[in-house]
Amino acid sequence: MKENNDKIESEMSDNHISFTLSDEIKGSIHGDSFYVIMFTCGVCDNKLARKFTKKAYHEGVVIIRCDSCDNNHLISDNLGWFEDKPINI
Numbered sequence: 001m002k003e004n005n006d007k008i009e010s011e012m013s014d015n016h017i018s019f020t021l022s023d024e025i026k027g028s029i030h031g032d033s034f035y036v037i038m039f040t041c042g043v044c045d046n047k048l049a050r051k052f053t054k055k056a057y058h059e060g061v062v063i064i065r066c067d068s069c070d071n072n073h074l075i076s077d078n079l080g081w082f083e084d085k086p087i088n089i
């Protein structure tokens with residue numbers, strides 16, 4: 001994973017996904033800032049886009065389910081639901 005100011009790109013071969021994470025265009029009316037993820041499912045090669053709060057990514061758990069093959073892909077787990085230690089891919 002490489003990370004610069006507002007964009008994270010990651011390839012997780014063991015999680016069967018690749019994704020690009022970007023800041024959403026500014027101007028949220030709710031005060032929360034969001035990430036937009038462009039996501040390719042490595043199981044069925046489906047491409048999809050999702051949005052979630054930065055708070056969820058950095059402090060919570062983010063799971064994306066592929067529309068096509070119903071696989072659940074773990075994007076971040078800061079609460080240790082799936083691992084003994086917090087991870088953030």
Ligand SMILES: [Zn+2]
Binds near residue numbers: 042044045067068069
């Ligand atoms: Zn899929």
